[in-house]
Structure formats: C-alpha cells, structure tokens
Amino acid sequence: MGQEKAAVEAQMILRRRLCNPSFIFSIFSQSPDSNYSKLKYIISSSVTEASNNSVLLLGPRGCGKTAVLDLVLEELVEEHAEMVTVIKLNGLLHSDDNCALKEIARQLCLENQLLFSKMASFDDNSLFLLSMLRECGLAHKTIIFVLDEFDLFAQGKQRLLYSLLDAMQSVTSQAVVVGVSCRLDADQLLEKRVRSRFSHRKLLFLPSSREDLQRVLEHVLLLPTDSRLPQDYTATFNAKLLKLLADDKFKEIIDTLSYSDSTVGHLVRFLFHAVSHMNLNSGGFLSLEIFKAALPSLQRQPKLEGLKDCSILELYILVCMKRLEVKELESINFNSIMKEYKSVHDTFRTSDYYARKVCLRAFEHLIECALISFEDNKGHGQSVEFRPVKLLITWHELYQGLKSYNFCPSILHRLMDREGVSAV
Amino acid sequence: MxxxxxxxxxxxxxxxxxxxxxxxxxxxxxxxxxxxxxxxKFNKRTTRSSSSTTPNSKTTSEASKTTTNHTQSLSINDLIFGGESITLDKLISSFPGRRSQILELISLLGPQNSPMIPLFVYGGASTGKTNIVLQIFKHLNRPFIYCSCVTCYNPRILFESILNQLLLHSKNKSNGYLSAKRCEKPSDFINLLHEALSTLLDSLKGDLGESNSKKLSTQVNGKMVYLVFDHIELVREWDKSSIILPFLFNLYDILKMPEVGLIFLSKTSPDTFQSDPPFPVYFPDYTEDDLRQIFMKEQANLKLYSSFLDLVLIPFCRITRQIDELSAAFTPLFKKYCEPLDDLQTLPNEDTKRKLFSHLQPFISLFLNETFSVPSQPLLNASANIDRTNRKSIAKKLGIDDSSDVIDFHMSTSAKCLLISAFLASRNPSTLDASLFDSTGGCDGRKRRRKNSNKSMDQKETKAHELLLKGPGTFPLERLLAIFQCISSAAEYSSDGVELQNGYIGVEGCDAGLMSDILLQLSSLCNANFISRGGTCPLEGSVRYRSTVSEDMALKVARSLKFPLSRYLYR
Structure with a gap:
C-alpha cells in the first residue's frame, strides 16, 4: 500500500469516526462520575427493580445528550435483550399528540410482531398503549420512551405527556420516560398536573472543559494500530499528531475555537473540516496549517461578508440609512433614504448619483442579503418605497466593512467618521 | 334558530x-x-445554468431518451447526472473565479464512500452555487437527488418529490400522475425516507458487487446517496417553517444513516435562519476580474469585447456585481458599441477604439440609470436557450422605452378613469373632495388654494413629509365611486364632444348597468396590483383601498385620456 493510498484510507477512518457521535462520546463511558454512568445506573436499576422512572437530560446542543443516551440504551438492550423495549420519539416529528401516539403504536407493533393499523384512531391507539403497558408490566418487561426535543412536546395541551406519566403511576406498569432537551428550563414548561407526576431527576450536560477537549482530540485523531494501514505510516502519523497536540500554537487554536463555543459538536465540525483537507494540502498528515485554515471557515461573520458583496451604490444607501438612524427619526423608508442620498449628493458633489429606480433595485438587493429588513411583516399592500425599514448592522460593523472594502470612496469614510463622533 | x-x-x-x-x-x-x-418530458435536473452551459444538444437527447424510455421504469443510473463525466480541470476552467470553492466542496464531499456532515452552501444570487454543486456530482458520478424549494413549494410536495426520486418512480399516465407515496407529515416522511433509502442503498451495494464482475452494468460511483436542497431560504416563508426548517437541518441526526449526505443551498447567510444551519460554505460575489473572465467566455471577437469591457465594467460594477443584471445591461450596450463597425470580426486599433468610445459614451450614462429588468421567461423556454430569448425581449423593451409617454399596456377607458380616481382619492385629503369636485369642475378649488399664509406653508411641509413616509392614504369604496362619477362627468363636460372619438361612455345614463362593471374593473385593477386592498377599518368595518401607482404613471394615464390631472391634485 503506497503512501497516498494509506493517506486516503486514514482519512476515511477519521471521517467515519467524526460522523459517528457514539464513537466520539464513548470516551466518557469509562469514568465513574460521568453522565454516562449516572444515566446507566438510573435506567438499569429501574429495569432490574421493575419500577417506573423518568429523567430529563438537559444541556446545550452538541454536548452529546443523545449520543450518550444511545450508548446506554445499546448496552442495556445487549444486557437484558428480552426485557427492554425502546420507543423513540422526536419533538420535531411528533409534537402533535395524534402523530406521537400513532408512532408509539407503530413501534410497539414492530417490536412485538403485531399488525399495525394505519387507520386506528387516537382513542384506539391510546387504549392499545395502556394495554401494552399493562401486559409488559405483567411480563416484567420495561418500555423505555425516549422523547428527543422534549420541550416541543410541552407545547399545547401536553396530552401525550400526561397520558404517559399518568399510566406510570399504577403499580402494574413498568416504564421509563427519558426526555432530552436543549432548554434548561424544560421542566418548568410542564403543566401542573404533568409536573406533579414527573420525577424531578435531571442530568445536566455541560460544554466540555479544556482537558476533556484534549482527551477527545486524542481519542478521535489517533489512528488505530490494528487497522489495515501500513505500520510505519500509522506510527509517523501518530507521532506527528502527538507532537502537534502538545504544541502551544495548536492549543491556542483550540482555545480560540472554544472561546465562542466549547461543545464537542463544535470541535467535531472543526476537525471534520481539517481532516477533509488533509490530503489536499499537506501530503497525508495533519499539520498546524490545516487547523489554522479550518478556523476562519467556522468563525464566519456573515454581515461583513454581505457588506463585501455590496456594490458602491449599496454602500451609499447603507451610510445614508445610518445617518438617518443617528438623527433618530421615528421611521425610515426608501423615500426618506432617497432624500438623504440626494442631500449627500448635493453637498459633496459625488460621482455616484443614480436614478431612483436603480437605487430601488439596489435597495431590494440589500433586503435580499438581509443587511436591512422591513420593520413589520404586515404591510403587504404597501409598495416597497413606503414600508418602514431598519438597519440590521451596527455602526461598528458598517465601519469595519467600509474599511475592508477595496475601492470604497473616501467620501463614505468621511461621512462615517463624522457620524461616529456624533453617535458616541 | x-x-x-x-x-x-x-x-x-x-x-x-x-x-x-x-x-x-x-x-x-x-x-x-x-x-x-x-x-x-423535461429532464428533472435541467436547471437554468446547466442547460445554458450545454445547450440544445443535451436537452434534445434527453427528451428523445425519455420519450423512448417512457414506459420503462427508471434505474439507479438515473440518479447520477448522466452523460459523460467531466474532469476536474474542465470543471474548474468552466467556472472562472470559483476554484477555491470547488476544491473546498470536493474535499468536504471526500473520497468515495466516506460519510460527510451536512453542508450549508450560501452566497448571493447568481454566484454559481447550484450549478457548481450539480457539476461536481457530474464530475464525481455519484448518485444524488436534487429538489428545489421553488418548485416544491410546500412540505408535502417536497417530501413526495424526494420519495419519488428515491423510489425511482416517474409520474406518467399509467399511474395517473400520482406520487409513489402520499405523505404530508414529517413523521410519516421520516419512516418512508428511511425505508426508501435503505432499499436504494442495498441495491447500490448489490450493484457494486455485480459491477466488479461484469463492469458495464452501471456507471454509479460509490454507495453514498446525496440529497441536495436548493433555495432553502424559501422554507422560512412556509406555514410551519418553525418545525420544517429545524427538521431539515437535523435530518442527518434523525436519520442516523451515515451513507446519506445532505447539502443545503441558500441565498441568504446562516444568521438569517432561526435554527442553527449545518457547516457553512461561502460563495462570495464575483470580483471585477472574475466578471471580466466570465464575460469574455464564448465571445466571437475577444479583442473587441475586451475593449468594450474596459469601458463599461468599472462604472457598472459600482451599481451591482450580480452577473445576471450585468449581462442584461451589457448585451444591448454591446450592440450599440458595434453599430459603427461594418465587420464584427475586425480587430480594433487605437483609432477605432477612440471612435467607438465616443459613440458609446452617451449611452453608458443612459444605461446606468436604467433598471436592468430581466423579463420572466415563459415556462416552456426554461430549458431552451435562455440567453437568446433574453436578448430579444430586452431589445424589444428598449424599442418601446424610446417613446416613454405611451403606456405599454392596454386598458379600457373606464379602467383608466378608475385608476385616476383611485390615485386622487389616495393623494388628496377627503375633506377637500367637495370643493374640488363641485359643479364647476374643480376651478373653484384652485382659487381657494391661492391664499398662502406662513402657517399653511408649514403645514404643507409637514404634509409632504408625511406623504413621503406614510405613502398614499387609504379610502373607502364609496369615496372612490363618488370621485369616479365626478371625473367621468367632468371629463365629458370639459371635452364636450371633442373627445368623443375616445369612445367615452357617459355614466349617468346607465348607472345600474355600469355599477357591476365598475366593481369588476376595480377587482381586476386590484389583481393587477394597481390598487391594493387593505384591511378593514376597525371603526367603519368596510374594506379600504389604496392606490399603488406612482405619480408619473398616473400622469401618463391622465394624458392618454386628456384629463387635466394636475388641476385636481392638492399640493
């Protein structure tokens, strides 16, 4: 196997790992005080003790709530194969009670080799659910309900949550409800009758610390020594990587990355970009340059990019709007901007004075790039010229944008400087 | 009861x-x-740009292929772009100024059979997002599914279109033009999608095994399937966008199938979306150098065109850098530029260049102040040669614009009257109606307005300012009809038989008969967006209207009726 082939193979291995959250979060399964162990204890004890339970997993996106839960469930199904049935629901799909019950019935039928009827009504399905819960309780089987995006189930009348948690109050049933949500106040959204039936067990998933991120980096990026790859390639790759991970400059990059968002999910995106550019630039090894190049692609500044895409006429319009905004008029629309544009032209004799319809076109383009927007959505009958608009960028952003613009007319700089003085 | x-x-x-x-x-x-x-039947993947890069030959061959294949079922081979694969060099050279974006996308897509996180490709209009993504798939020869949220304008159509393509189902007469599966809710869609994808992936794997033995059965590369969602920014306007958008963005996590790659194309940046979009890839607008390279492509006389671009590119780039608008402006300008030349193939020397420049000079400033309106193409021409139709219609438009006094559409006399009265009702304060439209036909109103004190001047200024901010006012239907009646009678009175050749119909004679007619006209004017129907007034409970025509337009219409509009306008 040649060097190039080995590099492609290594890239495939890394990409596969990065796209598989279970692999990434399996690193946390060893330590005894991790969320993984706590969750496993909660669920497995209620399986073995044949009791009802409910727990909420809370934390920002990308902290591995679902991945850890999947790991736990996978292991539980392996340990107690016949005793556990997992029903998975997602708030994005099943926030409607009717849909959710139908999906529960479908998955229950699938698990127990029963015939699922699409035509069954809400009532039929809920009766079916209750009888299934009873049957499973009698057979000492546990049903685990996983409710992803739990906060979305708390919209509306919360009938599903109520019927699930209410069924769990009886002695005969044997079920665990696991809610996963990125809203930390998810349990506050519940109605009183639902909240009183809910055990207030919460597991908090927090963004990782610096040490944890370092461990994840090693866990993900080090190539396995027992793969089909040539030994010498793996050895050099790993040696180079370890040297890189210890490098202070690399640590700086990771620090800047985690400054805005230190979740594992964010890190994985960053690594994915770096890994996919591995063979393009630096001959099959991960180098500092690749990571440096990956950083700006994640830390995008869409408004500044949008400003760079503007033409000079559009910059004029933005500056005119900013001037009007500083004057604190109650509302700004295209006509008042045009008045300002004309007065700017009259006082400074600029070379960029265009007809009204051309300006209107530029104005519409600005709305399209979301640098400005209409103040309300209701005025659909009004024509564009009269609808009030607002600027979506700050003075500072506009200032920065003008500075980095290549051929920006100096008059705009002067206008902005003057506004800056009066604004501050 | x-x-x-x-x-x-x-x-x-x-x-x-x-x-x-x-x-x-x-x-x-x-x-x-x-x-x-x-x-x-047109090919499902002829986008505007792919058809323009490979004109006619492709569409005709495609059409003939689909007609012969009409009854046959589709195979996996229909999921790849078809035709001959292109090399990377050709791909890069066919998109000037997009080299880094193409390389970035290809490296993110990765080698064959490698999973990928969802991508969010964004950039302004006409920066080549869709075309480049599709051509990359042509280069890689991997199976993909393309659906645009323009044509799939609601969740149901979007879901069914994806499933149809995945299940290799084509709508035809034998199945009554029905979709393969009927699904409306995301929950049903995800189950069906899971099913369809796993059967498709199984068949891909099976095919790969076969193709190792006999090689010629398929040209499909790899066992990944990519879903491309175009114009994802339009989903924000859908009814249930708060559910559908996060659902689409999280589709990868929900599906849990590493063999599926998702690519979202959007015109707006990620921060305009409520939910977190996936990994961003940015397509910036073309720079002036890129634009020059693009315009120089496929030109007959390169020297001549480059000297033309020297003149026009920089001034026009100050207004817009969007390539579609620029090309719409440059085509007629280039024709003007070439007018003094006898032979288009001549290589221009300094002398002729100077001559051509002085010829073009006046037109540049004229065109700078024109909007480059790109006319909407008729649906059938969409996959035909677009550039040609564009050129024609613009030329036609320019011909009309020379005589700017004429309205370029037909309208009946009563509709014109109605338009004018709506304009008056929107502009004038309702308290002045009585004085403007008394029996003397507005002459009295003028006298009253002569006396100008300082106070009224101030008031007028604030009024003008208000008009600028708030736009035309609203009015109830009764007021519009009253003014309409006054105007039509006044016009008759003042022009007393002189203007009879206009085919003017008196209103008084057949009041009841005309009434329904007028209401019909009003509703058609509303539909044409000359008059907008606002919300109901909370106090009166009647519908209020608002005229949306500009003053120039109203004056034009009035001139065509020989109606003295300015006399009735309160200033």
Missing part, C-alpha cells in the same frame, strides 16, 4: 360551489392529461 337559518341559506351555495369545483377539477384533469401527452 339564527344559525340554522344561516346554514339553510348557505347550503345551496355550498352545494353549487361544490358542483362547480368538481366539474372544474374534471376539466382540469382532462386538460393536464392532454398537455402531458403532447409536451415532451
């Missing part, structure tokens, strides 16, 4: 409308059936 009466009253209406809609439906079905049989 009341409600039952109401129900009894409405029942016949409902029945009637039901019958009418049923018959309409049947007629429509028949019509669409006929239409489908006659018109050739």
């Amino acid at each position: 009341m409600s039952s009466k109401v129900v009894l009253f409405f029942l016949p209406c409902i029945l009637c409308s039901l019958i009418i809609s049923l018959t309409l439906l049947i007629i429509f079905c028949i019509l669409t059936d006929m239409g489908k049989e006659e018109s050739p």
Whole structure:
C-alpha cells in the first residue's frame, strides 16, 4: 500500500469516526462520575427493580445528550435483550399528540410482531398503549420512551405527556420516560398536573472543559494500530499528531475555537473540516496549517461578508440609512433614504448619483442579503418605497466593512467618521 | 334558530360551489392529461445554468431518451447526472473565479464512500452555487437527488418529490400522475425516507458487487446517496417553517444513516435562519476580474469585447456585481458599441477604439440609470436557450422605452378613469373632495388654494413629509365611486364632444348597468396590483383601498385620456 493510498484510507477512518457521535462520546463511558454512568445506573436499576422512572437530560446542543443516551440504551438492550423495549420519539416529528401516539403504536407493533393499523384512531391507539403497558408490566418487561426535543412536546395541551406519566403511576406498569432537551428550563414548561407526576431527576450536560477537549482530540485523531494501514505510516502519523497536540500554537487554536463555543459538536465540525483537507494540502498528515485554515471557515461573520458583496451604490444607501438612524427619526423608508442620498449628493458633489429606480433595485438587493429588513411583516399592500425599514448592522460593523472594502470612496469614510463622533 | 337559518341559506351555495369545483377539477384533469401527452418530458435536473452551459444538444437527447424510455421504469443510473463525466480541470476552467470553492466542496464531499456532515452552501444570487454543486456530482458520478424549494413549494410536495426520486418512480399516465407515496407529515416522511433509502442503498451495494464482475452494468460511483436542497431560504416563508426548517437541518441526526449526505443551498447567510444551519460554505460575489473572465467566455471577437469591457465594467460594477443584471445591461450596450463597425470580426486599433468610445459614451450614462429588468421567461423556454430569448425581449423593451409617454399596456377607458380616481382619492385629503369636485369642475378649488399664509406653508411641509413616509392614504369604496362619477362627468363636460372619438361612455345614463362593471374593473385593477386592498377599518368595518401607482404613471394615464390631472391634485 503506497503512501497516498494509506493517506486516503486514514482519512476515511477519521471521517467515519467524526460522523459517528457514539464513537466520539464513548470516551466518557469509562469514568465513574460521568453522565454516562449516572444515566446507566438510573435506567438499569429501574429495569432490574421493575419500577417506573423518568429523567430529563438537559444541556446545550452538541454536548452529546443523545449520543450518550444511545450508548446506554445499546448496552442495556445487549444486557437484558428480552426485557427492554425502546420507543423513540422526536419533538420535531411528533409534537402533535395524534402523530406521537400513532408512532408509539407503530413501534410497539414492530417490536412485538403485531399488525399495525394505519387507520386506528387516537382513542384506539391510546387504549392499545395502556394495554401494552399493562401486559409488559405483567411480563416484567420495561418500555423505555425516549422523547428527543422534549420541550416541543410541552407545547399545547401536553396530552401525550400526561397520558404517559399518568399510566406510570399504577403499580402494574413498568416504564421509563427519558426526555432530552436543549432548554434548561424544560421542566418548568410542564403543566401542573404533568409536573406533579414527573420525577424531578435531571442530568445536566455541560460544554466540555479544556482537558476533556484534549482527551477527545486524542481519542478521535489517533489512528488505530490494528487497522489495515501500513505500520510505519500509522506510527509517523501518530507521532506527528502527538507532537502537534502538545504544541502551544495548536492549543491556542483550540482555545480560540472554544472561546465562542466549547461543545464537542463544535470541535467535531472543526476537525471534520481539517481532516477533509488533509490530503489536499499537506501530503497525508495533519499539520498546524490545516487547523489554522479550518478556523476562519467556522468563525464566519456573515454581515461583513454581505457588506463585501455590496456594490458602491449599496454602500451609499447603507451610510445614508445610518445617518438617518443617528438623527433618530421615528421611521425610515426608501423615500426618506432617497432624500438623504440626494442631500449627500448635493453637498459633496459625488460621482455616484443614480436614478431612483436603480437605487430601488439596489435597495431590494440589500433586503435580499438581509443587511436591512422591513420593520413589520404586515404591510403587504404597501409598495416597497413606503414600508418602514431598519438597519440590521451596527455602526461598528458598517465601519469595519467600509474599511475592508477595496475601492470604497473616501467620501463614505468621511461621512462615517463624522457620524461616529456624533453617535458616541 | 339564527344559525340554522344561516346554514339553510348557505347550503345551496355550498352545494353549487361544490358542483362547480368538481366539474372544474374534471376539466382540469382532462386538460393536464392532454398537455402531458403532447409536451415532451423535461429532464428533472435541467436547471437554468446547466442547460445554458450545454445547450440544445443535451436537452434534445434527453427528451428523445425519455420519450423512448417512457414506459420503462427508471434505474439507479438515473440518479447520477448522466452523460459523460467531466474532469476536474474542465470543471474548474468552466467556472472562472470559483476554484477555491470547488476544491473546498470536493474535499468536504471526500473520497468515495466516506460519510460527510451536512453542508450549508450560501452566497448571493447568481454566484454559481447550484450549478457548481450539480457539476461536481457530474464530475464525481455519484448518485444524488436534487429538489428545489421553488418548485416544491410546500412540505408535502417536497417530501413526495424526494420519495419519488428515491423510489425511482416517474409520474406518467399509467399511474395517473400520482406520487409513489402520499405523505404530508414529517413523521410519516421520516419512516418512508428511511425505508426508501435503505432499499436504494442495498441495491447500490448489490450493484457494486455485480459491477466488479461484469463492469458495464452501471456507471454509479460509490454507495453514498446525496440529497441536495436548493433555495432553502424559501422554507422560512412556509406555514410551519418553525418545525420544517429545524427538521431539515437535523435530518442527518434523525436519520442516523451515515451513507446519506445532505447539502443545503441558500441565498441568504446562516444568521438569517432561526435554527442553527449545518457547516457553512461561502460563495462570495464575483470580483471585477472574475466578471471580466466570465464575460469574455464564448465571445466571437475577444479583442473587441475586451475593449468594450474596459469601458463599461468599472462604472457598472459600482451599481451591482450580480452577473445576471450585468449581462442584461451589457448585451444591448454591446450592440450599440458595434453599430459603427461594418465587420464584427475586425480587430480594433487605437483609432477605432477612440471612435467607438465616443459613440458609446452617451449611452453608458443612459444605461446606468436604467433598471436592468430581466423579463420572466415563459415556462416552456426554461430549458431552451435562455440567453437568446433574453436578448430579444430586452431589445424589444428598449424599442418601446424610446417613446416613454405611451403606456405599454392596454386598458379600457373606464379602467383608466378608475385608476385616476383611485390615485386622487389616495393623494388628496377627503375633506377637500367637495370643493374640488363641485359643479364647476374643480376651478373653484384652485382659487381657494391661492391664499398662502406662513402657517399653511408649514403645514404643507409637514404634509409632504408625511406623504413621503406614510405613502398614499387609504379610502373607502364609496369615496372612490363618488370621485369616479365626478371625473367621468367632468371629463365629458370639459371635452364636450371633442373627445368623443375616445369612445367615452357617459355614466349617468346607465348607472345600474355600469355599477357591476365598475366593481369588476376595480377587482381586476386590484389583481393587477394597481390598487391594493387593505384591511378593514376597525371603526367603519368596510374594506379600504389604496392606490399603488406612482405619480408619473398616473400622469401618463391622465394624458392618454386628456384629463387635466394636475388641476385636481392638492399640493
């Protein structure tokens, strides 16, 4: 196997790992005080003790709530194969009670080799659910309900949550409800009758610390020594990587990355970009340059990019709007901007004075790039010229944008400087 | 008691409308059936740009292929772009200024059979997002599915279109133009999608095993399937966008199938979305150098065109850098530029360049102040050669614009009158109606307005300012009709038989007959967006209207009627 082939193979291995959250979060399964162990204890004890339970997993996106839960469930199904049935629901799909019950019935039928009827009504399905819960309780089987995006189930009348948690109050049933949500106040959204039936067990998933991120980096990026790859390639790759991970400059990059968002999910995106550019630039090894190049692609500044895409006429319009905004008029629309544009032209004799319809076109383009927007959505009958608009960028952003613009007319700089003085 | 009466009253209406809609439906079905049989089927993936890069030859071959294959079922090979694969060099050279974006996308897509996190490709209009992504798939020869949220304008159509393509289902007469699966809710969609994807992936794997032995059965590369969602920014305007958008963005996590790659194309940046979009890839606008390279492509006389671009590119780039608008402006300008030349193939020397420049000079400033309106293409021409139709219609437009006083559409006299009266009702304060439209036909109103004190001047200024901010005012239907009656009678009075050749109809004579006509005209003016129908007034409870025409337009219309509009306008 040649060097190039080995590099492609290594890239495939890394990409596969990065796209598989279970692999990434399996690193946390060893330590005894991790969320993984706590969750496993909660669920497995209620399986073995044949009791009802409910727990909420809370934390920002990308902290591995679902991945850890999947790991736990996978292991539980392996340990107690016949005793556990997992029903998975997602708030994005099943926030409607009717849909959710139908999906529960479908998955229950699938698990127990029963015939699922699409035509069954809400009532039929809920009766079916209750009888299934009873049957499973009698057979000492546990049903685990996983409710992803739990906060979305708390919209509306919360009938599903109520019927699930209410069924769990009886002695005969044997079920665990696991809610996963990125809203930390998810349990506050519940109605009183639902909240009183809910055990207030919460597991908090927090963004990782610096040490944890370092461990994840090693866990993900080090190539396995027992793969089909040539030994010498793996050895050099790993040696180079370890040297890189210890490098202070690399640590700086990771620090800047985690400054805005230190979740594992964010890190994985960053690594994915770096890994996919591995063979393009630096001959099959991960180098500092690749990571440096990956950083700006994640830390995008869409408004500044949008400003760079503007033409000079559009910059004029933005500056005119900013001037009007500083004057604190109650509302700004295209006509008042045009008045300002004309007065700017009259006082400074600029070379960029265009007809009204051309300006209107530029104005519409600005709305399209979301640098400005209409103040309300209701005025659909009004024509564009009269609808009030607002600027979506700050003075500072506009200032920065003008500075980095290549051929920006100096008059705009002067206008902005003057506004800056009066604004501050 | 009341409600039952109401129900009894409405029942016949409902029945009637039901019958009418049923018959309409049947007629429509028949019509669409006929239409489908006659018109050739277009390839599902001819986007505007892919058809323009490979004109005619491709579409005709495609059309002939689909007509012969009409009854046959589709195979996996239909999921790849088809035709010959292109090399990377050709791909990069066919998109000037997009080298880094192409390389970035290819490296993110990765080698064959490697999973990928969802991508969010964004950039302004006409920066080559869709075309580049599709051509990359042509280069890689991997199976993909393309659906644009323009044509799939609601969740149901979007879901069904994806499933149709995945299940290799084509709508035709034998299945009554039905979709393969009917699904409306995301929850059903995800189950069906899972099913469809796993069967497709299984067959891909099976095919790969086979192709190792006999090689010629398939050209499909790899066992990944990519879903491309174009114009994802439009989903924000859908009814249930708060559910659908996060659902689409999280589709990868929900599906949990590493063999599926997702690519979202959007015109707006990620921060304009409520939910977190996936990994961003940015397509910046073209720079001036890129634009020059693009415009120099496929030109007959390169020297001549480059000297033309020297003149026009920089001034036009100050207004816009969007390539579609620029090309719409440059085509007629280049024609003007070439006018003094006898032979288009001559290589220009310094002398002729100077001559051509002085010829073009006046037109540049003229065109700078024109909007580059790109006319909407008729649907059937969409996959034909677009550039040609564009050029023609612009030339036609320019011909009309020379005589700017003429309105370029036909309108009946009463509709014009209605338009003017709506304009007056929107601009003038309602308290002045009586003085403007008394028996003397507005002359008295002028006298009254002569006396100008300082105070009224101030008031006028604030009024003008208000007009600038708030736009035209609203008015009830009664006021519009009253003004309309006054205007039509006044016009008759002042022009007393002189303007009879205009085909002017008096109103007083057949009041009742005209009334329904006028209301009909009003609703058609509303539909044409000359008058907008606002919300109901909370106090009066009647619908209020607002005129949306500009003053120039109203003056033009008035001139065509020989109606003295300025005399009636309160200033």
